[in-house]
Amino acid sequence: MSLNETHDPVLTSWVESANTPGGDFPIQNLPFGVFRRAGSAERFRGGVAIGDHILDLAAARQAGFDTAASSAPALNELLAAGPPAWSALRIALSRALRRGASEQATLQPCLVPQRQAEYSLPARIGDYTDFYTSIHHATAVGRLLRPDNPLPPNYKWMPIAYHGRSSSIAVSPHAVRRPIGQRLVQGAAAPTVGPSQRLDYELELGVLIGPGNVQGARIDIVEAEAHAFGLCLLNDWSARDLQAWEYQPLGPFLAKNFATTISPWIVTLEALEPYRVAWERPPADPQPLAYLDCPAVRRRGAIDIQLEAYIESEAMRRAGSGPCRLSRTSYRHAYWTVAQMIAHHTVSGCNLQPGDLLATGTQSGPLPEEAGSLLELSRGGREPVRLSNGETRGFLHDGDAVILRAWCERPGAARIGFGEAAGRVLPALA
Secondary structure (H helix, E strand, O other), rough: OOOOOOOOOOOOEEHHHHHHOOOOOOOOOOOOOEEEEOOOOOOOOOEEOOEEEEHHHHHHOOOOOOOOOOOOOOOOHHHHOOOOHHHHHHHHHHHHOOOOOHHHHHHHHHEEEHEEEEEEEEOOOOEEEEEEEOHHHHHOOOOHHHHOOOOOOOOOOOOEEEEHHHHHHEEOOOEEEOOOOEEOOOOOOOOOEEEEEOOOOOOEEEEEEOOOOOOOOOOOOHHHHHEEEEEEEEEEEEEEEHHHHHHHOOOOOOOOOOOOEEEOOOOOOOOHHHEEOOOOOOOOOOOOOHOOOHHHHHHHOOEOEEEEEEEEEEEHHHHHOEEEEEEEEEEEHOOOOHHHHHHHHHHOOOOOOOOOEEEEOOOOOOOOOOOOOOHHOOOOOOOEEEOOOOOEEEOOOOOOEEEEEEEEOOOOOOOEEEEEEEEEEOOOOO
């Protein structure tokens, strides 16, 4: 992909709210999602965020505007179409939504205010794989568990991952029930079963897969990004006490399978093109094996996406004070890129399919305040974080809401955003 007319920072839209400075959804963004009017019996269908509205792609198609397969109740057919079809649709939408476009009269009735919408998952997610691409997160967590040897020996050689559960992925806003499971309290001789006492969030990005690969054939690193449609926010909720007891020898299970929250809007890789930066590997570290390395990854494999995590407690909600920011970091710090995740996932011959979801793992920066989880921020709960209203948190309480946000900006390019991935913790079921 490369920069084209859709990235021009001077473009404005006849949808006036898209021209508001600092908004997430200017005409340079045009992310895709699936929605319907809240509380209605309408079919879910594809939409594109523009300002504080949604362009209803089903209605646009009925009005004579060609929206390809994106008017369906899930975007899998569009995802399977591949980069040429995605780019052609993006250019057509950009031209039709620009100020002065002749399509305004046709498309104006196809707008739905976002405040009137509810969302569904953007695709039928067949499989879900969660990676571990932040070396800063991996090191910080490793130091809590293994102070003398925080990183496993394979970490710098390959993108580590585990297969998650797609059935418990939900779109924001999401009510998350506190999970129940086995946990071994320090000093106890036997585990007990009960609600997790160390519930945590993880600040991540999700990658929605486009065209897949035939089983037994791998995706080459040079072609890997052609198989990624776009990115969303992702919260991989984690029960740290369940995780500590169960994770050896096969890794996470109940600690992770109860809930994953994603944002409604998928920001396409093409929209993210202006925010590419060089991907760098410290010279003293092992350099990637050949199947994980190519000049394009080195030159532009990283993306400077600003990431933030907020918390809103019940007390904050009652007081109307708004959420408190916990941390901010950037995806540019990731040790492994989108292309490397895809290349490694398929080197065995594993067949990805349109709509599969990959997660980046918790994104933490090099500074302590850039940590993407409470586990890191509170040093395993030993140093609770003080919130803006004086409350403290080692881990999440019932009633807490976690809100993830992300955006990209740089001189000479428009600011674009991802919206929110929000989830609220409910008490465990009796």
